[in-house]
Amino acid sequence: MTDPAHYRVGYEINPWMTPRLWGADPLGHACAARRAWDELKRALETAGARVRVIAGARGQPDMVFAANAAVVLDRRALPARFRHPERSGEEVAYLSAFEALRCAGVLDEVAQIDDVVQEGAGDAIWDRRRGLFWTGFGPRSDRAAAEVISGWFGRPAVALELADPRYYHLDTCLLPLPGGEVVHYPPAFTAAGLRRLRSEVPGDLLIEASAADAVAFAVNAVALGERVIMARGAPGLCQRLAGRGYRVTQLDLAPFLMAGGAAFCMTLRLDLTSAPTRFAALAMSDQRSCP
Numbered sequence: 001m002t003d004p005a006h007y008r009v010g011y012e013i014n015p016w017m018t019p020r021l022w023g024a025d026p027l028g029h030a031c032a033a034r035r036a037w038d039e040l041k042r043a044l045e046t047a048g049a050r051v052r053v054i055a056g057a058r059g060q061p062d063m064v065f066a067a068n069a070a071v072v073l074d075r076r077a078l079p080a081r082f083r084h085p086e087r088s089g090e091e092v093a094y095l096s097a098f099e100a101l102r103c104a105g106v107l108d109e110v111a112q113i114d115d116v117v118q119e120g121a122g123d124a125i126w127d128r129r130r131g132l133f134w135t136g137f138g139p140r141s142d143r144a145a146a147e148v149i150s151g152w153f154g155r156p157a158v159a160l161e162l163a164d165p166r167y168y169h170l171d172t173c174l175l176p177l178p179g180g181e182v183v184h185y186p187p188a189f190t191a192a193g194l195r196r197l198r199s200e201v202p203g204d205l206l207i208e209a210s211a212a213d214a215v216a217f218a219v220n221a222v223a224l225g226e227r228v229i230m231a232r233g234a235p236g237l238c239q240r241l242a243g244r245g246y247r248v249t250q251l252d253l254a255p256f257l258m259a260g261g262a263a264f265c266m267t268l269r270l271d272l273t274s275a276p277t278r279f280a281a282l283a284m285s286d287q288r289s290c291p
Contacts, residue, residue, distance in 0.1 A: 001267055004037045006056040007064040009259050013084045015166045016260035033255035037064070040229070040266060043249050047227040052106070052270070057093040062086070064256070065265040067171060068120040069094040071133075073153045073272050075108040077101075080120040083140050106270060111152070118145035122169035122265065124157070126272050127176040130200070131155060136170025138162040138190075155274055158200055161193040167214065171264045175219050177228070181244060183207045183221075183237070185214040213237045217253070217262035231262040 008030065009022035022029050041051050056063040063069075069090070070079040077098045082088050091112075098110045118124070123141035125134045135146040135157045143159060150157040160170065164187060167173040173188035174197075182201050186194055186208055198206065209219050216233030223229075228241055232250040241248050253262045 001037070001041060001051055001053050002056050002063045002066045002069075003053055004033050004056065004064045006058050006061055007033050007037075007256075007259075008061045010061060011086050013086055014168050014260040016257065018258060022258060029255055029258070033064075036251065036253050036255050037266070039251050040253065040263060043229050043251060044222065044224070044267065047224040047229065047249070049224060052101070054097040054100075057089065060087070060090050060093060062259065063090050063093065065122070065259075065261045066268040067265050068122045068169070069268055070098060070120050071118070071124040071149055071153070072107075072121070072268065072270055073126055073133075073155065074274055075106075076153065077107050077110045078113050078118075078149065078152055079110065081113050081117050082119060083117045101270070113145075113148060113152075116142045116145045116148055118142065118148065119169060121268055122171045124149050125170060125174065125176060126269075126274075127182075128272070128274070129176070129178070129180040131274060133157040134170060134174060134176065134197075135159050136162050136174075139165055139168035141169075153274075158196060160197055161190040162188060163190040163193070164188045166260075168260070169265075172217065172220050172260070173209075173214060175221055175223065175264070177223050177241075177244075177246070178225060179244065179246075181205045181207050183209055183219055183241075185209040185211075185219055187211070188214065207237075207240060209234075209237055217257055220262040220264045222263045222267055229263050231257065 070077045079095050101107045102110050118141045123136040137143040138161050146157040146159040167188035173185040175183040213234040217231045218234030218237050221228050221230035228246045229249045231253040238248045
Protein backbone atom coordinates (compact mmCIF):
# COMPACT_ATOMS: atom_id res chain seq x y z
CA MET A 1 0.00 0.00 0.00
CA THR A 2 1.04 3.61 -0.53
CA ASP A 3 0.79 6.06 2.35
CA PRO A 4 -2.08 8.49 1.63
CA ALA A 5 -0.35 11.66 2.91
CA HIS A 6 -0.36 13.23 -0.56
CA TYR A 7 -3.76 11.94 -1.67
CA ARG A 8 -6.33 14.45 -2.89
CA VAL A 9 -8.65 14.89 -5.85
CA GLY A 10 -7.17 17.75 -7.82
CA TYR A 11 -7.70 16.82 -11.47
CA GLU A 12 -10.11 14.83 -13.64
CA ILE A 13 -8.98 11.78 -15.59
CA ASN A 14 -12.06 9.63 -15.04
CA PRO A 15 -15.78 10.40 -14.61
CA TRP A 16 -15.72 9.87 -10.83
CA MET A 17 -13.18 12.58 -10.05
CA THR A 18 -14.67 15.79 -8.66
CA PRO A 19 -12.00 18.32 -7.65
CA ARG A 20 -14.63 20.92 -6.76
CA LEU A 21 -16.19 18.55 -4.21
CA TRP A 22 -12.80 17.79 -2.68
CA GLY A 23 -11.91 21.48 -2.66
CA ALA A 24 -15.00 22.33 -0.60
CA ASP A 25 -13.42 20.65 2.44
CA PRO A 26 -9.88 19.49 1.65
CA LEU A 27 -8.79 19.01 5.26
CA GLY A 28 -11.95 17.11 6.19
CA HIS A 29 -11.64 14.83 3.16
CA ALA A 30 -7.93 14.24 3.79
CA CYS A 31 -8.62 13.24 7.40
CA ALA A 32 -11.43 10.93 6.29
CA ALA A 33 -9.11 9.39 3.69
CA ARG A 34 -6.49 8.66 6.33
CA ARG A 35 -9.09 6.97 8.55
CA ALA A 36 -10.41 4.90 5.65
CA TRP A 37 -6.89 3.89 4.58
CA ASP A 38 -6.04 2.86 8.15
CA GLU A 39 -9.24 0.82 8.34
CA LEU A 40 -8.42 -1.01 5.11
CA LYS A 41 -4.89 -1.77 6.31
CA ARG A 42 -6.26 -3.18 9.58
CA ALA A 43 -8.79 -5.31 7.71
CA LEU A 44 -6.06 -6.75 5.48
CA GLU A 45 -3.88 -7.55 8.46
CA THR A 46 -6.80 -9.12 10.31
CA ALA A 47 -7.35 -11.32 7.26
CA GLY A 48 -3.76 -12.51 7.52
CA ALA A 49 -1.91 -10.20 5.15
CA ARG A 50 1.44 -8.62 5.91
CA VAL A 51 1.30 -5.06 4.59
CA ARG A 52 4.33 -3.20 3.32
CA VAL A 53 3.82 0.55 3.03
CA ILE A 54 5.76 2.80 0.67
CA ALA A 55 5.81 6.58 0.75
CA GLY A 56 3.79 8.56 -1.73
CA ALA A 57 5.34 11.36 -3.77
CA ARG A 58 4.34 15.00 -3.45
CA GLY A 59 2.28 16.06 -6.46
CA GLN A 60 1.29 12.45 -7.25
CA PRO A 61 -2.04 12.03 -5.41
CA ASP A 62 -3.07 8.87 -7.25
CA MET A 63 -0.04 6.93 -6.03
CA VAL A 64 -2.35 5.81 -3.22
CA PHE A 65 -3.90 3.46 -5.80
CA ALA A 66 -1.02 1.01 -5.59
CA ALA A 67 -2.64 -1.62 -7.82
CA ASN A 68 -1.68 0.54 -10.79
CA ALA A 69 2.00 0.47 -9.85
CA ALA A 70 2.94 -2.78 -11.58
CA VAL A 71 2.06 -6.31 -12.59
CA VAL A 72 3.63 -8.77 -10.12
CA LEU A 73 3.95 -12.55 -10.35
CA ASP A 74 6.53 -15.10 -9.19
CA ARG A 75 8.64 -12.45 -7.42
CA ARG A 76 8.96 -10.48 -10.66
CA ALA A 77 7.59 -6.98 -11.16
CA LEU A 78 6.77 -5.11 -14.34
CA PRO A 79 6.14 -1.46 -13.34
CA ALA A 80 3.46 0.47 -15.20
CA ARG A 81 3.44 3.00 -18.00
CA PHE A 82 0.58 5.48 -17.53
CA ARG A 83 -1.62 6.96 -20.23
CA HIS A 84 -2.37 10.31 -18.62
CA PRO A 85 0.44 12.81 -17.98
CA GLU A 86 -1.08 13.51 -14.57
CA ARG A 87 0.09 10.06 -13.46
CA SER A 88 3.31 9.69 -15.46
CA GLY A 89 5.33 11.09 -12.56
CA GLU A 90 4.43 7.99 -10.56
CA GLU A 91 6.58 5.81 -12.81
CA VAL A 92 9.94 6.92 -11.44
CA ALA A 93 8.71 6.81 -7.84
CA TYR A 94 7.28 3.33 -8.20
CA LEU A 95 10.32 2.01 -10.05
CA SER A 96 12.49 3.20 -7.16
CA ALA A 97 10.16 1.54 -4.65
CA PHE A 98 10.27 -1.78 -6.51
CA GLU A 99 14.04 -1.65 -6.75
CA ALA A 100 14.12 -1.17 -2.98
CA LEU A 101 11.89 -4.23 -2.57
CA ARG A 102 14.23 -6.20 -4.82
CA CYS A 103 17.23 -5.15 -2.76
CA ALA A 104 15.31 -6.17 0.38
CA GLY A 105 14.76 -9.65 -1.04
CA VAL A 106 11.01 -9.32 -1.54
CA LEU A 107 11.33 -9.42 -5.33
CA ASP A 108 13.86 -11.12 -7.59
CA GLU A 109 13.50 -9.05 -10.72
CA VAL A 110 12.20 -5.65 -11.78
CA ALA A 111 11.95 -4.52 -15.41
CA GLN A 112 10.38 -1.35 -16.80
CA ILE A 113 7.78 -2.04 -19.47
CA ASP A 114 8.58 -0.42 -22.83
CA ASP A 115 6.60 0.83 -25.81
CA VAL A 116 3.06 0.13 -24.58
CA VAL A 117 0.73 1.78 -22.09
CA GLN A 118 -0.15 -0.61 -19.27
CA GLU A 119 -1.50 0.47 -15.89
CA GLY A 120 -0.44 -2.35 -13.61
CA ALA A 121 -2.69 -4.82 -11.83
CA GLY A 122 -5.61 -2.49 -12.43
CA ASP A 123 -5.64 -3.88 -15.96
CA ALA A 124 -3.88 -7.22 -15.37
CA ILE A 125 -5.52 -9.40 -12.73
CA TRP A 126 -3.98 -12.78 -11.92
CA ASP A 127 -6.47 -15.66 -11.76
CA ARG A 128 -4.65 -18.38 -9.86
CA ARG A 129 -7.35 -21.01 -10.37
CA ARG A 130 -7.04 -20.70 -14.15
CA GLY A 131 -3.34 -19.87 -14.29
CA LEU A 132 -3.86 -16.78 -16.43
CA PHE A 133 -4.02 -13.02 -16.41
CA TRP A 134 -7.25 -11.22 -17.20
CA THR A 135 -6.14 -8.03 -18.95
CA GLY A 136 -8.28 -4.98 -19.71
CA PHE A 137 -7.74 -2.65 -22.62
CA GLY A 138 -9.37 0.43 -24.08
CA PRO A 139 -9.62 3.39 -21.73
CA ARG A 140 -6.26 3.14 -19.99
CA SER A 141 -4.13 0.22 -21.23
CA ASP A 142 -3.20 -0.85 -24.76
CA ARG A 143 -4.41 -4.08 -26.31
CA ALA A 144 -0.80 -5.00 -27.06
CA ALA A 145 -0.01 -5.01 -23.33
CA ALA A 146 -1.54 -8.49 -23.01
CA GLU A 147 1.17 -9.95 -25.24
CA VAL A 148 3.91 -8.15 -23.34
CA ILE A 149 2.60 -9.42 -20.01
CA SER A 150 2.17 -12.97 -21.31
CA GLY A 151 5.68 -13.01 -22.77
CA TRP A 152 7.37 -11.50 -19.73
CA PHE A 153 5.71 -13.77 -17.18
CA GLY A 154 5.35 -16.83 -19.38
CA ARG A 155 1.65 -17.20 -18.58
CA PRO A 156 -1.48 -16.79 -20.74
CA ALA A 157 -3.23 -13.42 -20.84
CA VAL A 158 -6.86 -13.09 -21.87
CA ALA A 159 -7.60 -9.59 -23.17
CA LEU A 160 -11.04 -8.12 -22.44
CA GLU A 161 -12.11 -4.85 -24.05
CA LEU A 162 -13.74 -2.28 -21.77
CA ALA A 163 -16.62 -0.15 -23.01
CA ASP A 164 -17.64 2.27 -20.25
CA PRO A 165 -15.36 5.17 -19.22
CA ARG A 166 -16.69 4.90 -15.66
CA TYR A 167 -15.11 1.45 -15.43
CA TYR A 168 -11.82 2.47 -16.95
CA HIS A 169 -9.72 -0.28 -15.36
CA LEU A 170 -10.56 -3.97 -15.35
CA ASP A 171 -10.38 -4.11 -11.55
CA THR A 172 -13.46 -1.88 -11.32
CA CYS A 173 -15.64 -4.45 -13.07
CA LEU A 174 -14.05 -7.90 -12.67
CA LEU A 175 -13.04 -9.89 -9.59
CA PRO A 176 -11.72 -13.47 -9.83
CA LEU A 177 -12.28 -15.27 -6.54
CA PRO A 178 -10.14 -18.04 -5.00
CA GLY A 179 -12.92 -20.59 -5.45
CA GLY A 180 -12.94 -20.04 -9.22
CA GLU A 181 -15.95 -17.71 -9.35
CA VAL A 182 -15.62 -14.49 -11.33
CA VAL A 183 -17.64 -11.46 -10.28
CA HIS A 184 -18.18 -9.07 -13.18
CA TYR A 185 -20.34 -6.16 -14.25
CA PRO A 186 -21.48 -7.00 -17.82
CA PRO A 187 -22.23 -3.45 -19.12
CA ALA A 188 -18.60 -2.47 -18.49
CA PHE A 189 -17.46 -4.73 -21.34
CA THR A 190 -17.87 -4.62 -25.09
CA ALA A 191 -19.91 -7.42 -26.60
CA ALA A 192 -16.69 -9.08 -27.77
CA GLY A 193 -15.11 -8.74 -24.33
CA LEU A 194 -18.13 -10.25 -22.64
CA ARG A 195 -18.21 -13.15 -25.10
CA ARG A 196 -14.55 -13.87 -24.42
CA LEU A 197 -15.09 -13.83 -20.67
CA ARG A 198 -18.05 -16.16 -20.93
CA SER A 199 -16.12 -18.53 -23.18
CA GLU A 200 -13.44 -18.92 -20.51
CA VAL A 201 -15.61 -19.21 -17.38
CA PRO A 202 -18.48 -21.71 -16.94
CA GLY A 203 -21.85 -20.07 -16.33
CA ASP A 204 -22.21 -21.49 -12.84
CA LEU A 205 -19.03 -19.67 -11.81
CA LEU A 206 -20.00 -16.29 -13.27
CA ILE A 207 -21.51 -13.86 -10.75
CA GLU A 208 -23.11 -10.81 -12.32
CA ALA A 209 -22.78 -7.63 -10.29
CA SER A 210 -25.63 -5.14 -10.47
CA ALA A 211 -25.36 -1.47 -11.42
CA ALA A 212 -25.64 -0.62 -7.72
CA ASP A 213 -22.78 -3.01 -6.91
CA ALA A 214 -20.61 -1.41 -9.59
CA VAL A 215 -21.36 2.18 -8.55
CA ALA A 216 -20.48 1.26 -4.96
CA PHE A 217 -17.13 -0.10 -6.25
CA ALA A 218 -17.91 -3.40 -4.54
CA VAL A 219 -16.39 -5.35 -7.44
CA ASN A 220 -13.11 -3.53 -6.75
CA ALA A 221 -12.43 -5.86 -3.82
CA VAL A 222 -9.57 -7.80 -2.28
CA ALA A 223 -9.99 -11.57 -1.90
CA LEU A 224 -7.77 -13.31 0.66
CA GLY A 225 -8.82 -16.93 0.86
CA GLU A 226 -12.39 -17.05 2.10
CA ARG A 227 -12.34 -13.35 3.07
CA VAL A 228 -13.43 -10.61 0.69
CA ILE A 229 -12.81 -6.98 1.64
CA MET A 230 -14.84 -4.40 -0.25
CA ALA A 231 -16.34 -0.94 -0.16
CA ARG A 232 -19.64 -0.58 1.67
CA GLY A 233 -22.93 -0.35 -0.20
CA ALA A 234 -23.61 -3.67 -1.93
CA PRO A 235 -25.70 -5.84 0.44
CA GLY A 236 -27.05 -8.02 -2.34
CA LEU A 237 -23.61 -8.96 -3.62
CA CYS A 238 -22.44 -9.59 -0.05
CA GLN A 239 -25.27 -12.04 0.48
CA ARG A 240 -24.52 -13.85 -2.77
CA LEU A 241 -20.85 -14.19 -1.85
CA ALA A 242 -21.75 -15.37 1.64
CA GLY A 243 -23.94 -18.02 0.03
CA ARG A 244 -20.84 -19.36 -1.69
CA GLY A 245 -18.85 -19.55 1.53
CA TYR A 246 -17.05 -16.21 1.54
CA ARG A 247 -16.80 -13.94 4.57
CA VAL A 248 -17.27 -10.34 3.49
CA THR A 249 -15.90 -7.26 5.25
CA GLN A 250 -17.40 -3.96 4.15
CA LEU A 251 -15.55 -0.68 4.71
CA ASP A 252 -16.38 2.99 4.27
CA LEU A 253 -13.97 3.96 1.49
CA ALA A 254 -15.94 7.00 0.31
CA PRO A 255 -12.94 9.39 0.19
CA PHE A 256 -11.30 7.13 -2.39
CA LEU A 257 -14.44 6.53 -4.40
CA MET A 258 -14.28 10.27 -5.08
CA ALA A 259 -11.27 9.50 -7.29
CA GLY A 260 -12.70 6.29 -8.76
CA GLY A 261 -10.97 3.67 -6.61
CA ALA A 262 -11.59 1.33 -3.70
CA ALA A 263 -10.06 -1.67 -1.93
CA PHE A 264 -8.39 -3.46 -4.84
CA CYS A 265 -7.11 -0.19 -6.32
CA MET A 266 -5.46 0.69 -3.00
CA THR A 267 -3.43 -2.52 -2.75
CA LEU A 268 -0.93 -4.50 -4.79
CA ARG A 269 -0.39 -8.19 -4.07
CA LEU A 270 3.31 -9.11 -3.87
CA ASP A 271 2.82 -12.79 -2.98
CA LEU A 272 1.29 -14.00 -6.22
CA THR A 273 2.80 -17.24 -7.50
CA SER A 274 2.26 -19.59 -10.41
CA ALA A 275 3.62 -22.96 -11.40
CA PRO A 276 7.25 -22.92 -12.57
CA THR A 277 7.51 -22.00 -16.22
CA ARG A 278 10.05 -20.88 -18.77
CA PHE A 279 10.06 -17.15 -19.30
CA ALA A 280 10.26 -15.66 -22.77
CA ALA A 281 12.95 -13.05 -23.31
CA LEU A 282 11.68 -9.56 -24.17
CA ALA A 283 13.51 -6.29 -24.64
CA MET A 284 13.23 -4.67 -21.22
CA SER A 285 15.39 -2.08 -19.51
CA ASP A 286 18.36 -3.38 -17.53
CA GLN A 287 18.13 -4.04 -13.82
CA ARG A 288 20.08 -1.75 -11.52
CA SER A 289 22.43 -3.12 -8.90
CA CYS A 290 21.67 -2.71 -5.22
CA PRO A 291 23.77 -0.20 -3.28
